[in-house]
Amino acid sequence: MEWEVVIGLEIHAQLATNTKIFSGASTAFGAEPNTQACAVDLALPGTLPVFNENALRMAVMFGLAVNSEIGKRSVFDRKNYFYPDLPKGYQTTQLAEPIVGPGYVDIETDDGDTRRVRIHHAHLEEDAGKSLHEDFHGMSGIDLNRAGTPLVEIVSEPDMRSSKEAAAYARKIHAIITTLGICDGNMAEGSMRCDCNVSIRPKGQATLGTRTELKNINSFRFIERAINTEVARQIDLIEDGGRVIQETRLYDPDKNETRSMRSKEEANDYRYFPCPDLLPVIIDDAYIDAIRAELPELPDARRARFIEQYGLSDYDAGVLSSDRAQADYFETVAELTKNAKLSANWITGELARLLNQADMTVKQSPVSADQLAGLINRIQDNTITGKIAKNVFELLWNEGGSADEIIAAKGLKQVNDTGAIEAAIDQVIAQCTTQVEQYIAAEPDKRGKMLGFFMGQVMKLTQGKANPGQVQGVLKQKLDQRC
Amino acid sequence: MFNLTLSELSNALSRGEFSSLELTQAFLDRIKRLDTQYNSFITLSEEHALQQAKAADTLRATGQATALTGLPIAHKDLFCTQGIRTSCGSKMLDNFISPYNATLVERLNLAGMVTLGKTNMDEFAMGSSNESSYYGPVKNPWDLDRVPGGSSGGSAAAVAARLVPAATGSDTGGSIRQPAALCGITGLKPTYGRISRYGMVAYASSFDQAGPMTRTAEDAALLLQVMAGEDPLDSTCATQAVPNFSASLNDSLLGLRIGLPKEYFAEGTDPVILERVREAIAEFEKLGATVKEISLPKTQLSIPAYYILAPAEASSNLSRFDGVRYGHRCDSPKDLEDLYKRTRAEGFGAEVKRRIMVGTYALSEGFYDAYYRKAQQIRRMIQQDFIQALSEVDVIMAPVTPCSAFRLGEKNSDPVSMYMEDIFTLSLNLAGLPGMSIPCGFADNLPVGLQIIGNYFDEAKLLNVAHQYQQVTNWHQQSPANLSEG
Numbered sequence: 009m010e011w012e013v014v015i016g017l018e019i020h021a022q023l024a025t026n027t028k029i030f031s032g033a034s035t036a037f038g039a040e041p042n043t044q045a046c047a048v049d050l051a052l053p054g055t056l057p058v059f060n061e062n063a064l065r066m067a068v069m070f071g072l073a074v075n076s077e078i079g080k081r082s083v084f085d086r087k088n089y090f091y092p093d094l095p096k097g098y099q100t101t102q103l104a105e106p107i108v109g110p111g112y113v114d115i116e117t118d119d120g121d122t123r124r125v126r127i128h129h130a131h132l133e134e135d136a137g138k139s140l141h142e143d144f145h146g147m148s149g150i151d152l153n154r155a156g157t158p159l160v161e162i163v164s165e166p167d168m169r170s171s172k173e174a175a176a177y178a179r180k181i182h183a184i185i186t187t188l189g190i191c192d193g194n195m196a197e198g199s200m201r202c203d204c205n206v207s208i209r210p211k212g213q214a215t216l217g218t219r220t221e222l223k224n225i226n227s228f229r230f231i232e233r234a235i236n237t238e239v240a241r242q243i244d245l246i247e248d249g250g251r252v253i254q255e256t257r258l259y260d261p262d263k264n265e266t267r268s269m270r271s272k273e274e275a276n277d278y279r280y281f282p283c284p285d286l287l288p289v290i291i292d293d294a295y296i297d298a299i300r301a302e303l304p305e306l307p308d309a310r311r312a313r314f315i316e317q318y319g320l321s322d323y324d325a326g327v328l329s330s331d332r333a334q335a336d337y338f339e340t341v342a343e344l345t346k347n348a349k350l351s352a353n354w355i356t357g358e359l360a361r362l363l364n365q366a367d368m369t370v371k372q373s374p375v376s377a378d379q380l381a382g383l384i385n386r387i388q389d390n391t392i393t394g395k396i397a398k399n400v401f402e403l404l405w406n407e408g409g410s411a412d413e414i415i416a417a418k419g420l421k422q423v424n425d426t427g428a429i430e431a432a433i434d435q436v437i438a439q440c441t442t443q444v445e446q447y448i449a450a451e452p453d454k455r456g457k458m459l460g461f462f463m464g465q466v467m468k469l470t471q472g473k474a475n476p477g478q479v480q481g482v483l484k485q486k487l488d489q490r491c
Numbered sequence: 492m493f494n495l496t497l498s499e500l501s502n503a504l505s506r507g508e509f510s511s512l513e514l515t516q517a518f519l520d521r522i523k524r525l526d527t528q529y530n531s532f533i534t535l536s537e538e539h540a541l542q543q544a545k546a547a548d549t550l551r552a553t554g555q556a557t558a559l560t561g562l563p564i565a566h567k568d569l570f571c572t573q574g575i576r577t578s579c580g581s582k583m584l585d586n587f588i589s590p591y592n593a594t595l596v597e598r599l600n601l602a603g604m605v606t607l608g609k610t611n612m613d614e615f616a617m618g619s620s621n622e623s624s625y626y627g628p629v630k631n632p633w634d635l636d637r638v639p640g641g642s643s644g645g646s647a648a649a650v651a652a653r654l655v656p657a658a659t660g661s662d663t664g665g666s667i668r669q670p671a672a673l674c675g676i677t678g679l680k681p682t683y684g685r686i687s688r689y690g691m692v693a694y695a696s697s698f699d700q701a702g703p704m705t706r707t708a709e710d711a712a713l714l715l716q717v718m719a720g721e722d723p724l725d726s727t728c729a730t731q732a733v734p735n736f737s738a739s740l741n742d743s744l745l746g747l748r749i750g751l752p753k754e755y756f757a758e759g760t761d762p763v764i765l766e767r768v769r770e771a772i773a774e775f776e777k778l779g780a781t782v783k784e785i786s787l788p789k790t791q792l793s794i795p796a797y798y799i800l801a802p803a804e805a806s807s808n809l810s811r812f813d814g815v816r817y818g819h820r821c822d823s824p825k826d827l828e829d830l831y832k833r834t835r836a837e838g839f840g841a842e843v844k845r846r847i848m849v850g851t852y853a854l855s856e857g858f859y860d861a862y863y864r865k866a867q868q869i870r871r872m873i874q875q876d877f878i879q880a881l882s883e884v885d886v887i888m889a890p891v892t893p894c895s896a897f898r899l900g901e902k903n904s905d906p907v908s909m910y911m912e913d914i915f916t917l918s919l920n921l922a923g924l925p926g927m928s929i930p931c932g933f934a935d936n937l938p939v940g941l942q943i944i945g946n947y948f949d950e951a952k953l954l955n956v957a958h959q960y961q962q963v964t965n966w967h968q969q970s971p972a973n974l975s976e977g
Contacts, residue, residue, distance in 0.1 A: 047591055051811040053584065054571045054593055054690040056725050086807050088854070090831055097810020150815065279854035281863060284696035284804055287726055 009247070010211040013239050014219075015174045016166035018203040019181050020159050021191040022135065023066045029134050029158035030057030030100065030286075037197055041140070041151035049156045051095035056285050059084075063158040064289060066190035067107045067132050068299050070160055073184050073306055074127050076111025078296050082132075084283040089276045092150050093137035101133035101161075103280050107289070108160075113184070114308065115176040116326070125177045126165040135159050160190075166205065166216065171235035175228045178202055179330060182228075183307040187332040195226045202231055206238045207252070217242075218252040222259050222266060234259035238266045310335055318348035327356055333370045337377045344381030347388060354380060358401050375404045383411035396420050396472050424475045426482070429466075432474065433483050436465045448491050455491075459484060493521060493653040494970065497562055497710040500656055504551065504561050511551070511561030515544035515605050518563045522607065522654045528635060531649040533568045533626045535608040536575045543605040550603055558713055560603030565658040567646050568609040569616055570596050570701070571690040579692045580612040580624040580642075583812045583819045583838035593690020594722045595659065595701050602717045607655055611645030614840045615809065616663055616694040618642050619912040621670070622903055623842040630899070631674060632971040633937055637896040640670030640912075646704045647674035651971060657705040657714060661691060663698045664797055665891075665916025668928035671704055672891035672940020675930045677957065677967060678704045679711045682948050683923035684729035686715075687722035693808040695801035696727070698920040707967055708929065708957035712736035715950060731948050739951045740958040745779030747956065750884030754790040755915055760893040767932035767939040768890050771960065775888075778959055785880045785887065789873045793918040794910055796873065799853045799866035800921075805843075806850030812838060845906065874922040881924075881946045886956055890915055891928045891940035919944060927953045930966040938969075 028035055031048035048055045071078045083105040086098040108130035114122045137155035139148050162181060168174045182200060185191040192199050207219035220242070222234050237259070242252050255271040305313070307329045314325035314335075328338045334355070341351040359380065363373060383400055386392050392400060392415055403414045415421055437444055440462070447458050459480065466479050492514065495503065504511060519537055526532050540563070547561035566572060569579045571589035573596075578584045592600065600606070613623040621629040621644025629644040631637040632652040639648040643660030647670035650658050660667040662680035671678025679702045686701045693699060703714035716736050722728040749772065756765055772782060814820035814834030821837055824830035839847070853862040880887060892912060902909040919926040924944055931941035941960075945953045961967050 050816055052571075052589065052591070052817070053577065053579070053587065053692040053811070054569075054589070054688075056689050056727075058724060058726050088807050088810060090810065090813060092813075092815050092827065095811060095816060097813060098807050277856045279807070279851065279856075279859075281803060281807070281854055281859070285693075285727060 011208045011239075011243055012211045012213075013169055013171070013235070014166045014207045014209060014216055015168040015171070015235060016205040017162075017164045017168070017174060017177060018205070019162040019178065020201045020203075021162065021181075021185050022199045023063050023158040023160060023190055024192055025060055025062045025066065025158050027060060028156035029060050029063045029132065031156055033156065035157050039153055041149065041153060043153065045137075045152035045155060049095065049152050051097075057100060057283075059286060059289065060158060063132055064107065064291070065299060066158075066188070067130065067160050068291070068296060069188050069190055069303060070130060070162070070185065071108035071111065072296070072300050072303060073188055074108075074111040074113050074130075076127060076130070077109035078291070079105055079107045079109055080291055081105060082107040082289045084132075084286045084289075085280045086283045088279045091136065092148065093139045093152070093155065095137065095152060095155055099134060099136065100283055100286070102131035105288075106131035113177065113180050115173060115180050117176070118172055123167070123173060125167045125173075128163045128165050130160050130162040133159050133161055166207075171232040171239070174204060174235055175231045178228055178231055180307070183330040187304060187307050187310075187335075189304070189332065193331075195228075198226060201226055204231060204235055204238075206235055206242070208239060208242045208246070218254050220252060220254065220266075221256045223256055223269065225259055230259060230261050233261070233264060234266060237264055241266060304332070314338075318342060318352070320348060320352055324352045324356060328352060331370065337370050337373070340377035341381045341384065344378065345384045345388065347384065350384055350387070351381070354384060354401075358398060362402075362405055374408065375401065379404050379410060386411050386415060390422055390424060390475055391415060392420055392422050393472060393474075393476055395467075396422070420473060422473050422475050424478060426478070429470075429474050429478055429482055432466050432469045433462075433479065433486055436462055436469060437486060440465065444487070444490065447487055452491075455487075459487070462487070492517060495656065496707050497559070497656050497705065497713055498707075500562055501558050505556075511544040511547040511605060512541065514561065515540050515563055515607070518607055518655060522649075525652065526649075526654060529630050529632060529648050529652055529654070530627050531611055531629050531639075531645040531652065531654060532565065532608045533578055533580070533611050533624075533645070534576050536572070536606055539575060540605050540607050543600070547603045547605060557602050559599070559717060562604055562657075563607045563655055564599060564604045565607050565610045565646060565649055565655045566596060567612055567643050567658065567660050569612060569661060569692040570659060571692070572596050572606065572609065575606070575609060577609065577692065578625070579616070580614040580626060581838065581840065581843070582625045584692075585625065585819065587818050589690075591690065594687035594724060595718050596690065598717050599659075599714075610643070610649055610658055613642035613644065613666075614843050615692070615805070616642040616661055616666055616699075617805070617842050617846050619665065619669055619909050620897070620899075620902065621645065622899065623840055625840060628899055631896045633675065634896065637898055637937070638673070640673035640892075640896065642666040642670075643678075643704060644670045647671055647676055647678070650674070650676045650704055650706060653970060657703060657710055659701060659718075660704045661699055661701045662916075662920065663694050663700075663801060664920050665913040667702045667704060668891050668916050668926055668940065668942060669912060671928040672930075672942075673896040673938065675938030675966070675969060675971075676704060676706055677708055677711055677930070678702065678928045679715065679950065679953065680919065680926050681715065681719065681950050682729065682925045683920070684727055685731075685925070685948065685950065686718045687720075687725040687728045689722055689724040689728075693804075695804040696808060697804060698797075698801055700920070708927075708954050708961055709737070709740060711927075712740060712954045712958070715954070719950075729948065734951050736951050736954050739955045742955045743779065744775065744956060744959050747775065747778075747780035747886065748884040749775055749780050749782045750785035750880055750887045751782060752785050752787040752790070752880070752887060752889055754787050755889035760890055761895065761934060763934035764890050764893070764895065764939050767934060768888070768941055771931040771941045771964075772888055774960060774963060775956075778963065783884060785884060787873075787876045787880060787918065789869065789876050790914070790918060792869045793873055793921055794914060796866040796869040797913070797917045797921060798849065798910060799862050800870065802846040802850030803853045803863055804850065806847045806854065809839075809843070809847055814838070842906070870921045873918055877918070877922045877924055877944075885945075886952060887944040889942045889944065891942040892916075895934045895937035895939060915942060923947070925950050925953055927957055929957045929960065930969070931964070932966055938966075
């Protein structure tokens with residue numbers, strides 16, 4: 009049997025507001041437990057919510073970025089359930105009248121096609137606190153710092169057909185929200201979390217299979233792995249004569265398995281009803297238009313411009329535009345060096361490698377765009393070779409300063425002096441008599457390849473500082489004279 | 492001094508007849524001496540009150556006193572008071588001391604008022620007799636075998652017994668007006684949203700409205716002036732401008748159009764009460780008002796609609812009382828579910844549990860449309876009824892209750908008959924309209940209340956109408972015969 013995988017995603021993104029969605033407490037990450045929870049967040053008797061207009065503005069930005077209808081009237085509802093990290097005993101969310109209506113984003117599939125993933129809606133809600141189960145001698149601790157952090161929950165239609173598409177969609181949403189600046193996108197800190205609804209059906213069947221929901225997946229890699237694992241489980245189950253039951257499952261990345269959290273039968277009846285403490289949110293066209301006018305360039309548009317304006321490859325343009333900070337970094341370097349291709353190579357190459365090793369984002373990079381551009385410009389004007397440049401880059405990363413300072417201090421300036429280069433070449437030819445004889449004896453069309461050995465020797469002798477183009481020219485000339 | 496109104500006490504303070512400290516101490520002593528028979532206070536905040544009184548005297552000495560500076564008041568025990576227990580009449584909050592003041596408390600404090608203590612109430616404001624309080628029932632000062640009404644029964648009894656010149660109350664289905672009527676005092680439920688709800692422990696958020704409970708309309712105007720107005724901490728609080736309520740108290744009632752809803756004068760109400768109400772209306776005619784019969788045809792639907800919607804909101808509002816962060820927590824819970832179940836089973840009384848269950852049921856999957864949504868539709872119809880009626884008349888007058896104060900225990904075993912107590916009051920909460928109860932005579936030596944209903948944000952008109960009546964009658968000046976003077 010050939011199976012088709014059907015995936016829909018619910019992405020929770022924490023909005024980058026300074027204060028909480030319904031209180032004035034700070035949303036900063038990492039504070040001592042319960043130091044950023046005010047009377048409202050603690051749900052003290054008598055407290056009332058006041059809606060943070062900044063959260064509204066950010067949700068509208070998102071809606072406009074994904075081609076959605078904006079709800080001119082949206083309503084907050086209460087989702088009632090008991091949990092220790094949910095202080096009020098209900099979560100304030102939006103059900104029937106969300107702020108963001110139907111929209112879509114386009115993703116690229118493996119075969120290079122574009123697939124449109126429809127967004128069912130996106131709504132505003134408050135995050136819960138955290139239960140801490142360690143270090144409390146058999147009891148649980150509750151940290152309410154996160155309680156009331158604004159979230160936008162982005163609910164897709166079941167439009168994805170592979171784990172790769174799901175990850176691509178999640179990356180696209182990540183690129184949009186970080187480009188908009190409405191979410192820091194830090195998945196490790198939980199700023200963006202993903203629930204995956206996964207089902208399978210025989211290829212060609214119209215009706216959907218029974219789905220399971222994989223909760224709180226916090227990296228793109230885990231999205232792919234969790235879905236693959238769950239799909240394999242569902243196929244095995246059905247092919248062994250069983251059936252999938254609708255349930256919530258947890259993905260364990262250490263064991264690479266999913267396991268049941270709760271079934272539909274155990275699910276709460278959330279008894280949604282409109283929150284009587286909050287008025288319906290009414291916005292008009294002028295409000296929406298003002299936000300539209302302020303929208304930054306979005307990832308798809310920027311990618312297209314990178315190809316058009318800088319002549320970048322599809323791939324480079326895609327990578328660089330997926331993150332606003334990275335795209336900004338690239339544009340700064342490209343402007344300063346007037347060499348987009350070389351800039352792109354350095355950013356997706358050396359810079360990405362070191363950032364990845366250090367588990368950092370571009371924003372945290374110790375080498376600024378200005379510093380990298382200074383380095384690239386020294387390559388372009390032949391002050392240093394590409395090889396030396398990599399060393400200089402590591403020094404910039406570790407010790408700071410400018411490329412010029414490092415080159416001067418370490419004497420790494422490229423040798424362009426013909427006399428010095430000729431002297432080095434003469435020395436190599438004199439020392440490597442065997443190789444010179446082999447060169448002379450070789451067929452003329454094989455000699456080109458053999459030149460590499462002498463190149464290496466000359467560069468070694470000059471500590472990599474000799475201008476490689478110049479070395480090659482003189483070497484060839486001097487060896488060919490002997491033939 | 493105990494028989495003086497707020498305005499009279501204010502004048503006396505200005506004239507230096509006594510200090511706020513003396514006044515406060517005198518009322519505190521009186522409460523300590525007499526309240527054992529009424530049980531109208533849950534907490535007496537003596538030390539706090541004396542400090543406030545001293546501060547008030549200083550303000551007065553330096554010429555910074557307002558009309559209310561140095562005057563004693565008591566707060567219904569659902570208004571959060573910083574440093575003073577706020578129990579809501581419940582075991583659940585028996586140990587709860589709020590770290591902040593309700594907006595209303597904050598404003599009255601700023602005006603210089605002195606908080607004597609916190610008054611008894613039906614648990615979480617759920618009740619019409621004050622019998623559901625964890626701290627025991629309140630006795631009606633007019634007859635100690637009878638209830639004071641509820642849920643603001645402690646406030647009403649304390650004002651009636653001259654233990655305090657004024658108190659705050661809250662009205663979700665009649666909880667200011669009904670006890671005011673049963674205890675023979677003046678009670679005002681303003682328009683929904685007129686007074687901030689911030690810091691008022693929620694029962695049913697879309698109904699709850701705080702208001703003043705006083706002896707006269709003039710005093711109610713003084714208090715409302717300070718209590719009313721926009722609050723950035725309450726999104727549902729109205730932004731409407733607050734007029735000078737005292738300024739229009741003496742406006743003439745000549746040409747005032749009074750509507751009498753025929754549904755409120757139907758069978759089922761004590762005929763003596765109807766007689767007292769008709770006599771009051773005759774007084775208004777003497778003052779130049781005209782009277783017209785109107786119809787509020789959906790009146791009968793108000794009880795079922797209210798008893799779906801208010802419990803639905805309550806079931807959610809009371810979820811926060813889970814034993815995790817504050818309030819009652821059961822002893823040595825064995826797991827989370829045990830913590831929830833026992834904490835709530837022990838912490839809540841029977842009526843609160845009943846309403847949580849009713850509300851939970853009404854919101855349940857599959858029942859929402861049949862109950863909650865339908866009740867919301869009825870709510871809008873009732874609102875339309877009133878809007879229509881108030882387009883033809885200036886105020887509506889009616890009884891407050893179908894009978895006068897009933898005996899303790901009389902309706903306790905029959906929740907539906909208790910719910911019927913609110914038949915004339917809770918329509919206003921469904922509609923969000925302001926309403927007032929003022930004394931208009933007696934039935935078998937028990938006070939009878941006249942209800943005056945006005946248009947949205949027209950509290951000034953209600954106060955004007957009530958004040959004019961109190962200029963030509965003295966029902967509001969009567970005090971219970973059993974008061975032991977001292």
